[in-house]
Amino acid sequence: MIHLTIGVRSLRIAKLSYLKAVGVRLLAGIPVFLLVTFSATALSSLMPGSAAQLILGENATQAQIDALNSRYGYDLPVWERYLGWLGRLLQGDLGQTMFSQQSVAKLLVDRAAVTFEIALLAMFVSLLIGLPLAMYTASRPGGIEDTVLRAVSSVMLSIPTFVIVVLLGFVFAIVLRWLPATGWVSFSDDPIGNLYYVALPVMCLSVHQAAYFYRVSRSEFVAILQEDYVLVARAKGLPTRYILMRHVLRPASPQVLTVMGLSMTYLLGGSFIVESYFAVPGIGWTVLNAVSSHDLPVMQAILSLTVVIFVVIFILVDLGYALIDPRVDVS
Numbered sequence: 001m002i003h004l005t006i007g008v009r010s011l012r013i014a015k016l017s018y019l020k021a022v023g024v025r026l027l028a029g030i031p032v033f034l035l036v037t038f039s040a041t042a043l044s045s046l047m048p049g050s051a052a053q054l055i056l057g058e059n060a061t062q063a064q065i066d067a068l069n070s071r072y073g074y075d076l077p078v079w080e081r082y083l084g085w086l087g088r089l090l091q092g093d094l095g096q097t098m099f100s101q102q103s104v105a106k107l108l109v110d111r112a113a114v115t116f117e118i119a120l121l122a123m124f125v126s127l128l129i130g131l132p133l134a135m136y137t138a139s140r141p142g143g144i145e146d147t148v149l150r151a152v153s154s155v156m157l158s159i160p161t162f163v164i165v166v167l168l169g170f171v172f173a174i175v176l177r178w179l180p181a182t183g184w185v186s187f188s189d190d191p192i193g194n195l196y197y198v199a200l201p202v203m204c205l206s207v208h209q210a211a212y213f214y215r216v217s218r219s220e221f222v223a224i225l226q227e228d229y230v231l232v233a234r235a236k237g238l239p240t241r242y243i244l245m246r247h248v249l250r251p252a253s254p255q256v257l258t259v260m261g262l263s264m265t266y267l268l269g270g271s272f273i274v275e276s277y278f279a280v281p282g283i284g285w286t287v288l289n290a291v292s293s294h295d296l297p298v299m300q301a302i303l304s305l306t307v308v309i310f311v312v313i314f315i316l317v318d319l320g321y322a323l324i325d326p327r328v329d330v331s
Contacts, residue, residue, distance in 0.1 A: 025311065025314070026311065029311035033304065033307045033311075036306075037304055038082050040296070040299050040303045041082040085297075089304070094108065094297065094300075094301045095297035098294075098297065099293060099295065104297050104301045105301070107286070108301050108302065110281075112282075112283055113186075114281055117187070117198065118198060118274070118280070122205035122267050123264060123267060125203075125206040126212075126213050126263065129213075129214075130211070130212070130213025133149060134217035135249070137149055138218050138225060138248075139221075139244060150215075153211035153215050154211075154215075156208060156210070157211045157215070159207075161205075161208060164204050166277075168203055168207070169204075169278070179196070180197055182279040183197055184279075197280075201275070201278055201280055204274050208266075208270075209266065213259060216255065217255075217256060220256075221248055224251050225248060230243060230248065257317055261314060261317035264313050265310060265313060268283075271283065271284040286302065290302065
């Protein structure tokens with residue numbers, strides 16, 4: 001009974017520690033959120049042209065433009081516009097797009113689903129390629145495979161994402177015609193068609209990240225393989241596969257988790273290039289259209305979502321350390 005009471009108390013303390021850690025990190029993200037969203041409002045005033053001019057056309061009179069700006073509040077000072085947007089946000093109202101009058105919240109949900117599908121699939125493919133290769137070459141350092149893969153990964157990391165997009169798009173969409181160059185089909189409408197359209201964007205994002213996972217993981221695996229407890233396991237005659245999975249992969253998990261968090265931020269950023277090139281209706285493609293059309297509600301909503309995503313990713317990475325390694329204090 002005493003042990004049970006102590007266990008329940010320890011569990012409650014652990015839950016409180018996790019909740020406190022999450023709360024502190026969320027509070028730390030509030031200033032970043034306010035700064036980024038206010039910057040979006042301020043920068044929109046410095047951009048040439050106006051949304052009203054684009055909506056009404058070139059033949060619109062100045063009086064018509066001023067009336068439309070007054071309707072949307074664009075004639076107000078920047079700080080007043082921002083406070084008004086922030087007040088509506090706290091009420092759950094993200095507004096409507098300026099051109100189609102579509103709900104920004106619904107638009108954001110639809111476009112975020114596309115971007116997250118591409119990013120998560122690219123993450124999975126990168127891990128599926130990078131980690132096994134890193135474990136294989138780490139157990140045989142200095143070999144032919146190790147030398148070749150290190151050289152290949154260095155080349156892959158040195159090529160910018162936009163170059164990879166152009167090259168793979170040219171080869172697979174134009175020369176071989178295996179994959180579509182543009183377009184999108186949602187998974188709910190056609191699962192097979194969705195994989196057909198998502199393959200090329202995922203491939204473009206996975207090239208850089210697979211090489212990144214390989215280089216970082218290989219270095220970590222090689223260092224762990226030199227530890228005394230691994231040498232003892234080898235001296236006992238344990239199989240190499242067992243040593244890698246049991247004694248190497250788990251100690252390297254915090255480092256891999258860190259790389260995954262950084263990789264997800266890269267993949268979300270890389271989606272801007274991939275989506276704009278392949279005309280994929282995700283967050284990146286949407287924000288580029290919003291900037292070109294001065295659609296401020298969409299710009300602010302996407303930037304808000306981006307900040308929230310980044311804060312959540314880093315919170316999950318921090319909490320993941322404590323879950324993987326009990327020696328890490330979650331606070």
